[in-house]
Amino acid sequence: MTQVEQEHLPVPTLSTTSLAKGEIPLSELWQQMLAALELPSARMLLSQQAELVRLDGQRAVVRVATTWMAMVQSRLPLLEKAVATTLGSPRQLVLEEANPATMAVPAVPIAAQPLAESSNPIPSPEKQAWNGADPVLPIPNLKGGNTTRRSNTSRHPTFNTGIAELDGPGMYQRLTGCGPSGHVLYLLYSDQHSAYKVGVREPEKLGDRIKAIRESVPDVKLVGTAVFTSRQKAFDKEQEVFEKYKNYKYHGITGRYAGIHEWIKVRPSGKPYFTAPEKVENKFQEDTHRPAQSLERPDKYTIYLLYSRDKDAYLANWCSTANLEEKIKKAKRTAHDAALLARFKIEESHKAREITKKMNEEAGTYIQNGRRDVMDWCHNPPYLGAFENWDKDGIRVDTK
Numbered sequence: 001m002t003q004v005e006q007e008h009l010p011v012p013t014l015s016t017t018s019l020a021k022g023e024i025p026l027s028e029l030w031q032q033m034l035a036a037l038e039l040p041s042a043r044m045l046l047s048q049q050a051e052l053v054r055l056d057g058q059r060a061v062v063r064v065a066t067t068w069m070a071m072v073q074s075r076l077p078l079l080e081k082a083v084a085t086t087l088g089s090p091r092q093l094v095l096e097e098a099n100p101a102t103m104a105v106p107a108v109p110i111a112a113q114p115l116a117e118s119s120n121p122i123p124s125p126e127k128q129a130w131n132g133a134d135p136v137l138p139i140p141n142l143k144g145g146n147t148t149r150r151s152n153t154s155r156h157p158t159f160n161t162g163i164a165e166l167d168g169p170g171m172y173q174r175l176t177g178c179g180p181s182g183h184v185l186y187l188l189y190s191d192q193h194s195a196y197k198v199g200v201r202e203p204e205k206l207g208d209r210i211k212a213i214r215e216s217v218p219d220v221k222l223v224g225t226a227v228f229t230s231r232q233k234a235f236d237k238e239q240e241v242f243e244k245y246k247n248y249k250y251h252g253i254t255g256r257y258a259g260i261h262e263w264i265k266v267r268p269s270g271k272p273y274f275t276a277p278e279k280v281e282n283k284f285q286e287d288t289h290r291p292a293q294s295l296e297r298p299d300k301y302t303i304y305l306l307y308s309r310d311k312d313a314y315l316a317n318w319c320s321t322a323n324l325e326e327k328i329k330k331a332k333r334t335a336h337d338a339a340l341l342a343r344f345k346i347e348e349s350h351k352a353r354e355i356t357k358k359m360n361e362e363a364g365t366y367i368q369n370g371r372r373d374v375m376d377w378c379h380n381p382p383y384l385g386a387f388e389n390w391d392k393d394g395i396r397v398d399t400k
Contacts (some may be wrong), residue, residue, distance in 0.1 A: 020392060026051075029055065030051060030052035033052065033082045033083050033086045034047050034082070034083035037078055038078055039075075039397060041341065041385075041387055042075045044384065045068065045071060045072070046072065049064060049065040049072070050062050050063065050064045050068075053096070054235045055091070058091065059094055060094070061094045061096060061097070062094070063096050063097075063147070064095050064097060064098065066097045066301055068365070073095065075388075076093065078097075079093060080093050105220055115372035117302045130257050150233065155242050156170050156172070156288075157172055159175075161208075161211075163208075163210055165205055165222045165278075166206065166207055167379060168280070168281040168282065169280040169281075170284025171225075175225065176203050176204075179229055180230055181231065182227060183200055183201065183228055183328040183353065184200070184201050184202070184206055184226070184234065185226040185228065185234045185237050185241075185272060186199055186205050186206060186209075186222060186224070186225050187225065188210065188213065188221065190217045190220045191221075191254075192219050193250065195264065195265055195344055196223075196267055197220070197240055197253075197259055197263045197264075198241050199238070200231065200234045210222060210254075210336070212257040213255075213257060215255065216253065216256075216257065217255070217267050220392070223277075225275060225277055225280075241264075241272070242262075244268070245266065248266050250264055251267045297345040297346065297347050298345065299394060300320065300345070300349075301318060301319070301320055301348065301349050302318065302325060302346065302352070302394060303317070303346055303356050304317060304318070304340060305342045306338045306340060306341065307338070308339070309342050310336065310337050312379060313335075313377035314379075314380075314381050315331060315375060315376070315377045315382050316354040316360060316381065316387075317375045318346070318353060318355075320349075321394075324343070326339055340392050341392070342387040342392060343387075343392065344387070344390045345394045359386065360378075363378045363381040363382055364378070365378045365381065
């Protein structure tokens, strides 16, 4: 974590001495950190679902309600920046889980703070978290139930063989990505013998093959793989390697399952290219954390979020973007201080209507009056996460 610049908001920094002496209560420090957050919606969430429980010169420990851990983790860069801004220097930010019932109520109210629970339970982070280009919203399912566009839950399988260099999610994706007939041309290395072994295996059987070889060569490690769409193609490449390095055979390996005739004294170079597991995993992590490309949606219709401090409640509705100002004026007839917090664009009216309807149905705030859809105000509605990354102009806010 690197030193960050001061926010545009005037947030005072604190001395390490005063922190060490405990002169400032943690609850007060937490309120200052929340005030330094860039996104109002993140501030709302954290003010109710998280609290600062420990702080020293190296770490800041924040306790988070279990059901909202994934959402808070997705906002970690923002929170780290707010902590560094408030304290005047970076800290390692550690999140620990806590039951929502044990969470302390903030002593100092934050602007537009989340409020009392809605009549329906708050959905799990799998429905609220976002890690892609589209907002995470309940999408109508014609067969019943709700789905979400994206989720940041762990969805990457592994081989789970107990072999470290094989068990990463990147290796699983690489070795199983060549279809049902795919085979792996693998490269092993023994430091004790300073020798390499080349072989062919089905992806799901590679772990067993390495374990069998380790009975004779305990220190053998997987150092490279090449993948092919068929066993024949993998076999052909294996034979090319053996032919190329026939003068570099190594004969110091014994053992029934060690493949004693398949060892060579030098690492193969050139084609076929053996990619190291570390390189595979690094690329996988880069691809996984790379933001998805945002879609440029036409600003025809909009789903918007209003907040009324007087009502202590939120309202989510939709309209033609051209009519948004008129809709806000109409909302002020029942909530004089109604203010626009965020919105996002939708290209078709029927999609905007269905998404908004589903959001309010989950919050218990949808009323059908004849042919009219009526959306009501709600305390701490479950749809707040859908607006996390959007500003008043329907522009995505960069949370990196």
